Amino acid sequence: MQPRQELDSVVVTAEQMANIEKKLFAAGMPVAALMEKAALMMSQRIQQLYPLKTTSKVGVLVGPGHNGGDALVIARELHLQGYEVSLYRPLEKLKALPQQHANYAKSLGIPYYDDVESLSTCQLIIDGLFGFGLTRSLSGNLAMDVDRLNEWPIPVVSIDIPSGLHTDTGEVLGTAVKATHSFCLGLWKPAYFQDQALAYLGEAEKIDFGIPTREVWSIISQPVPIQLLTKTLALEFLPLSRPQVTHKYQQGHLLLICGSRRYAGGTILTGLGAQGSGVGMLSVAVPASLKPLLIGQIPDGLIIDCPESEKGAVASLPPLATDFDSYDIIACGPGLTQDGIDVVAKVLDAECPIVLDADALNILAQLGTVKSLGKRQAATVLTPHLGEFKRLFPNIDHPEKDRISAAKTAAHQTGAIILLKGARTIIANPQGKIWIIPQSTPALARGGSGDVLTGLIGGLLAQNTLIQHPIDAMVATAAWWHAKAGMLAAQERTELGVNAGTLCQYLHRIF
Ligand SMILES: NC(=O)C1=CN([C@@H]2O[C@H](COP(=O)(O)OP(=O)(O)OC[C@H]3O[C@@H](n4cnc5c(N)ncnc54)[C@H](OP(=O)(O)O)[C@@H]3O)[C@@H](O)[C@H]2O)[C@@H](O)CC1
Ligand SMILES: Nc1ncnc2c1ncn2[C@@H]1O[C@H](COP(=O)(O)OP(=O)(O)O)[C@@H](O)[C@H]1O
Ligand SMILES: [K+]
Structure with missing residues (x-):
């Protein structure tokens, strides 16, 4: 540069x-x-x-x-x-x-x-x-x-x-x-x-x-304490290079755990976001009754049916989904509902990096954020919006008054990478480094676009296991990609035309 x-x-x-x-x-x-x-x-x-x-x-x-x-x-x-x-x-x-x-x-x-x-x-x-x-x-x-x-x-x-x-x-x-x-x-x-x-x-x-x-x-000081994830930087990471000789499991294996009868769509969107990342293998653990739907929407995904709670949420994980060693990364949360408490507790024990979003964050808050994350060895990525952030970190006063400092404090307290969603998304790592996504579009302020981001982050991190860029930089790169796809879609279709499904179709088009 x-x-x-x-x-x-x-x-x-x-x-x-x-x-x-x-x-x-x-x-x-x-x-x-x-x-x-x-x-x-x-x-x-x-x-x-x-x-x-x-x-x-x-x-x-x-x-x-x-x-x-x-x-x-x-x-x-x-x-x-x-x-x-x-x-x-x-x-x-x-x-x-x-x-x-x-x-x-x-x-x-x-x-x-x-x-x-x-x-x-x-x-x-x-x-x-x-x-x-x-x-x-x-x-x-x-x-x-x-x-x-x-x-x-x-x-x-x-x-x-x-x-x-x-x-x-x-x-x-x-x-x-x-x-x-x-x-x-x-x-x-x-x-x-x-x-x-x-x-x-x-x-x-x-x-x-x-x-x-x-x-x-x-x-x-270097690394720069607060840095914009500019296009030039993002294109140093993306598209991820793929060797000529490789196979699907070398291109990352992501396990998604999400969904419930009530929130079925979020599971599909998370899956499509992951698909858009180019991940080699995608497994999706869902309540058993959602399996046919998921197979129809994500035919390339390995759909794992899980025992359901009375309300149709994932009640527990079957052996296929608990053999965590098979996965490079686990992303968990969209559409899970509060019934997913045992599932989240189990995921927190995984030795691979994990991404927690949506209901998994609310459950984490209930379990005690700092205490629950204290025992984790591998990387943890939390992707709250402001409401979820406040539940996770009730001790951080008025995070909206300084979102950058709030994310930084949260990362320091938990040892996790914190992605604080918003019009300008902030990513903080536990060492105090901040990434900022400098541009985005309000077209993304629409139900389901966060689910797409969770899948995209998971898919990108799974592929990164071989390449080994810093995880926080890859999380920020995923957020940049998500925003960029939203901006391109809004440019072509107006801000009204960017629903979460459409957003997924724009992911590969930004290159
Ligand atoms: N480095 C660069 O990139 C370059 C910087 N440059 C320029 O310098 C600017 C910074 O200049 P600056 O330090 O003189 O401060 P500035 O913002 O003009 O105000 C300070 C004055 O306001 C006063 N004051 C404060 N609050 C107040 C209040 N509520 N109500 C009333 N008064 C209040 C304060 O008074 P005091 O607190 O001392 O009582 C003080 O007198 C920078 O923004 C850029 O434009 C360029 O020239 C060159 C390249
Ligand atoms: N005004 C906005 N400008 C740009 N991006 C936004 C805006 N509002 C929300 N977003 C983005 O849209 C996504 C919304 O995620 P989230 O709140 O989790 O929604 P959902 O749970 O419905 O998927 C986040 O990536 C966020 O940064
Ligand atoms: K001014």
Whole structure:
């Protein structure tokens, strides 16, 4: 990978960004030069997105720090290009460098207004109130200004991050600007991938103003603590290479344990997801009454019929399904119902890696998450959505307020790989590494798409036994694949046209 391309997958916290910046300044890069570089790139991008002939009136919000300094450089450049620029500075305070830019803007005759309302006739707003230096909540007049601005039907470009968002957690501190475009400066920040921030970010774009890779690696340890699973990285793993001379059992043997009379469809979808992974052998343990259905839907799967509970769930596993040594991996959970408690307890004893989803997670929570996983030697992958996560980890307060930290804590507590589902899925390993799936589609917010993911993860991990990529990286790769297939399907069929069955048909098409 090219050094700069390598940085495309790196995500840094506000503190790390500030430290990288300090290193650059200590090495001799003038502060003003860096601001000039970043802001010039942003002003050029703004002129591409909002050309003078369509968007001549621009309002610029100037905050007290260097975010405000960036805004003033952009204001100056747009003014020099012929835009009619108006400035609004809600806070008196101004750091030294932005003060110089403010003085120069004044000398150029760029007008200052003393209320936000004066910008309401602009065709574009530039938000340079706060960047990664935001330390506390917006309140008082400042918050009222932001709320007022959010009511206008005017596009907003936010510098570095929409003002009011916490750079790491994406939490709204008091209130926050709702941007149309957000320009993330230098390196990606966590807020860009936290579900709670997505509605504020608009279209996100990274502005690469040339931070030397050496400075980044002097602050960020390797392996990179928070990393995006980009297309470039995913295609280092996918499609999995298959030797010329091989046979089905060398291409991975996955055992799925799922389903009940009530939730029969989930079993099929998990099976189809596994099938889509290219796994060599697929065995599916289901309640006996579902066997004919499964044979019809997944003819290449070895369907194992299990004794049923009264409600038609898997009550126990027959010998064929308990000979765990025959399998490279077991994935368990979709459609199991709470009746599957003995089954899950048995699966937890397996010596091979396991993936637990859906009902298996609720049962695990009931058994005691940390205690039950404490005795496991082989890898465990848990794939909760937020609701399941809260049941599994009641001691982690408000996981929705910082999904990245929540997943990290959960992985640390359990020694498991945690895949926290959402609009931006987070994968954490017990050593503290985080993977983020940077793009997806709300088309996947539909019953059954998680079942497909469980099958896909299981199938990919089964094949990985020979190749031996790190398991967390393969779990993340499966989630990337799932999202990518969803996006392709949505593109061709609209967001309405992506049901879970259709999604499976798109899995192989992304390559
Ligand atoms: N490294 C890079 O990539 C580059 C970074 N650059 C730019 O620098 C930006 C970071 O600049 P920054 O450090 O000056 O912080 P910034 O976000 O402007 O705000 C800090 C000010 O806000 C104040 N303040 C905070 N909260 C407040 C509140 N609730 N209500 C009121 N005030 C509040 C705080 O005051 P204090 O807490 O000290 O009282 C302080 O004065 C970064 O986002 C990017 O745009 C580019 O120029 C070059 C490349
Ligand atoms: N708004 C969204 N944007 C992108 N992906 C989403 C969104 N909502 C849900 N998903 C994805 O869809 C899947 C849903 O899984 P899950 O909640 O387990 O559903 P089910 O149990 O019905 O299969 C997950 O992979 C999740 O990341
Ligand atoms: K901003």
